[in-house]
Amino acid sequence: MMEVWALSTSTGSGYHHGDLRAALLDSALALLDTEGPGELSLRAVARHAGVSPNAPYRHYRDKETLLAALATRGYTELGERLAEAAPGDDPGAEIVAMACAAVGYALDHPGVYRLMFGQSCSTHPDAIAASDTAMAFVADRIAAVAAPERREALLTGIWSLVHGLSTLLLDERLGARTRAEADALVETVVRTMLGTGLERPDGESGAG
Missing domain, CATH: 1.10.357.10 (Tetracycline Repressor, domain 2)
Structure with missing residues (x-):
């Protein structure tokens, strides 16, 4: 079955296609530098990357x-x-x-x-x-x-x-x-x- 990664309505890096893993890491890095590891979450990374909340779990099982x-x-x-x-x-x-x-x-x-x-x-x-x-x-x-x-x-x-x-x-x-x-x-x-x-x-x- 073809998997579809829904775009988030929030503003962020605006991921649309390509390497999801790299896009998630880019967003996590940006958040890490501004918020620190304590505030980092998979949901926050998904929102920043502009993908659905469940998308990060394809590559990262947890924080x-x-x-x-x-x-x-x-x-x-x-x-x-x-x-x-x-x-x-x-x-x-x-x-x-x-x-x-x-x-x-x-x-x-x-x-x-x-x-x-x-x-x-x-x-x-x-x-x-x-x-x-x-x-x-x-x-x-x-x-x-x-x-x-x-x-x-x-x-x-x-x-x-x-x-x-x-x-x-x-x-x-x-x-x-x-x-x-x-x-x-x-x-x-x-x-x-x-x-x-x-x-x-x-x-x-x-x-x-």
């Missing part, structure tokens, strides 16, 4: 399934940004660029970013796989600039730093900053960590 799909999409898009940011000629510059790209993604999509790292759906197998793919890309670039014994610690340090900066900037704990100011801050902090920021200045002895 948790939808949130897991959003987290998976978030990790996938983050991985794409990381790959696009890496210039390919200077490994050190690649790491700085990827850090800025990761923080930029958090600032562009605060709702899905918080979902990716703060909700139980981030343990969904698809979300874990997408996260592992993004992390593997970063680990590969770090392998180009760090000795084997330092790679794991450097990866953990950079990821922790990026996540911390993202959270601090989203919460405005570092003050309200423009995107350019945020990018400059991330670049300065990451370059300091990668550089010689913790080494003793020339001329200082190690004696107490």
Whole structure:
């Protein structure tokens, strides 16, 4: 039997045909960024997408399934940004660029970013796989600039730093900053960590 997805009379993204799953995710992402996960529901997503209330259940059996799909999409898009940011000629510059790209993604999509790292759906197998793919890309670039014994610690340090900066900037704990100011801050902090920021200045002895 041919299935028909009735259009909602409410205003929204005005879905008419094509990829229903993608349209639902687009609507869920928009609502997540403006309303947060607590207010997200399959009914609200259907209304925003302009489809019947029952339409989302074809692809998502419940809210948790939808949130897991959003987290998976978030990790996938983050991985794409990381790959696009890496210039390919200077490994050190690649790491700085990827850090800025990761923080930029958090600032562009605060709702899905918080979902990716703060909700139980981030343990969904698809979300874990997408996260592992993004992390593997970063680990590969770090392998180009760090000795084997330092790679794991450097990866953990950079990821922790990026996540911390993202959270601090989203919460405005570092003050309200423009995107350019945020990018400059991330670049300065990451370059300091990668550089010689913790080494003793020339001329200082190690004696107490």
